[in-house]
Amino acid sequence: MAAQDHSKTAYVILGMLALGKRTGYEIKSLVDVSTRFFWAASYGQIYPELRRLEEAGLVRGEDDAGDGRRRRAYELTAEGRTALHDWLTSEQPLVRELRHEGVLKLFFSDVLDPDEQLAQLRRIRAEHEEMRERLKAVEPGAREADEAKGLRFTLLTLDWGIAYQDAMIDWCKRAERELAAAEV
Amino acid sequence: MAAQDHSKTAYVILGMLALGKRTGYEIKSLVDVSTRFFWAASYGQIYPELRRLEEAGLVRGEDDAGDGRRRRAYELTAEGRTALHDWLTSEQPLVRELRHEGVLKLFFSDVLDPDEQLAQLRRIRAEHEEMRERLKAVEPGAREADEAKGLRFTLLTLDWGIAYQDAMIDWCKRAERELAAAEV
DNA sequence: TATAGCATGTAATTAGTTACATGATTAA
DNA sequence: TTAATCATGTAACTAATTACATGCTATA
Numbered sequence: 449m450a451a452q453d454h455s456k457t458a459y460v461i462l463g464m465l466a467l468g469k470r471t472g473y474e475i476k477s478l479v480d481v482s483t484r485f486f487w488a489a490s491y492g493q494i495y496p497e498l499r500r501l502e503e504a505g506l507v508r509g510e511d512d513a514g515d516g517r518r519r520r521a522y523e524l525t526a527e528g529r530t531a532l533h534d535w536l537t538s539e540q541p542l543v544r545e546l547r548h549e550g551v552l553k554l555f556f557s558d559v560l561d562p563d564e565q566l567a568q569l570r571r572i573r574a575e576h577e578e579m580r581e582r583l584k585a586v587e588p589g590a591r592e593a594d595e596a597k598g599l600r601f602t603l604l605t606l607d608w609g610i611a612y613q614d615a616m617i618d619w620c621k622r623a624e625r626e627l628a629a630a631e632v
Numbered sequence: 633m634a635a636q637d638h639s640k641t642a643y644v645i646l647g648m649l650a651l652g653k654r655t656g657y658e659i660k661s662l663v664d665v666s667t668r669f670f671w672a673a674s675y676g677q678i679y680p681e682l683r684r685l686e687e688a689g690l691v692r693g694e695d696d697a698g699d700g701r702r703r704r705a706y707e708l709t710a711e712g713r714t715a716l717h718d719w720l721t722s723e724q725p726l727v728r729e730l731r732h733e734g735v736l737k738l739f740f741s742d743v744l745d746p747d748e749q750l751a752q753l754r755r756i757r758a759e760h761e762e763m764r765e766r767l768k769a770v771e772p773g774a775r776e777a778d779e780a781k782g783l784r785f786t787l788l789t790l791d792w793g794i795a796y797q798d799a800m801i802d803w804c805k806r807a808e809r810e811l812a813a814a815e816v
Numbered sequence: 817t818a819t820a821g822c823a824t825g826t827a828a829t830t831a832g833t834t835a836c837a838t839g840a841t842t843a844a
Numbered sequence: 845t846t847a848a849t850c851a852t853g854t855a856a857c858t859a860a861t862t863a864c865a866t867g868c869t870a871t872a
Binding site for chain 3: 471472473474477491492495496517518519520
């Protein structure tokens with residue numbers, strides 16, 4: 449039960465390959481429209497990690513040049529599937545990191561004028577509202593995938609993202625009202 | 633109006649020094665009980681950055697060995713205060729990053745059994761509940777600082793953290809109920 | 817025929833953590 | 845006297861982004 453042999457990027461890759469055979473490029477595209485919001489990955493991570501995973505026997509790559517276009521698609525091996533399952537059910541503490549420059553600014557905002565304070569709050573809200581729109585836009589697609597392929601958790605985590613934005617937007621509105629009230 | 637000359641760590645330091653003269657050690661301690669949740673900083677960032685800021689003329693350091701203990705406390709210069717204000721009111725896009733391993737696992741959890749899925753959800757909820765407790769514990773202190781020193785935004789951002797935990801906990805409960813319902 | 821997208825990859829850079837070395841003071 | 849805390853600092857490491865190089869195919 450070797451607990452934590454691989455980087456988180458490795459598990460992102462294994463997880464994506466559990467959905468089917470994919471190239472590095474396809475994995476990156478998938479990440480960008482799905483997990484990016486709570487876990488990002490760049491080419492500079494994905495391609496070298498695919499190599500390492502192949503050496504470790506967790507994935508199997510196959511050149512598939514078909515046309516003239518160079519293309520190497522990977523699929524999970526039995527060991528890869530086991531490693532994914534082990535990680536998914538592991539009891540290790542979960543990595544959780546947050547960097548929110550808007551809130552950081554707010555923390556130091558006692559030195560600002562009330563109108564400047566309000567302006568920053570509105571900017572934070574606007575960014576969360578924009579993100580909410582973007583997530584809402586991909587929801588129908590995720591709902592289809594849920595119904596067609598039984599990918600229930602794709603939809604569930606998308607819903608998580610929307611709930612997060614909603615909470616932030618509500619909090620901003622409350623804080624804006626409080627500031628306005630304190631000023632009178 | 634030189635927009636973005638400094639690292640975010642630089643602004644964390646400037647912001648902390650706006651509250652009063654501090655050593656690197658004190659800045660780090662403050663970060664650990666306040667902004668760490670939405671913006672962390674380590675000694676490896678703080679000490680070199682203090683040097684750079686002094687060279688750039690944004691802070692002024694003073695050796696203050698008093699007893700035998702070596703100690704160098706820094707305070708803001710007028711330029712430092714301006715740089716802080718510029719950043720606080722800047723229109724630059726705000727950095728926002730999130731890495732949440734629990735949600736990442738959920739995203740791939742269609743391959744798990746229902747009881748394993750539920751177990752992961754409960755672990756995520758437990759971590760958010762624990763964090764909520766920790767934030768609640770420091771709230772009285774922040775409330776005092778608010779009333780004594782007029783640090784309203786310290787309390788406001790703490791409230792933000794609690795609202796975030798609340799939203800996550802609520803979402804987990806909802807998801808747990810949904811999973812349970814789908815199983816019958 | 818030009819642009820967008822598919823596809824692979826790496827070099828350079830920046831950021832950030834961890835762990836250690838050092839040494840003083842204060843409280844148990 | 846021992847442990848905790850104050851205090852400064854860096855070296856080594858790991859992680860991650862960015863930007864570029866290359867070259868193909870399909871579409872407007």
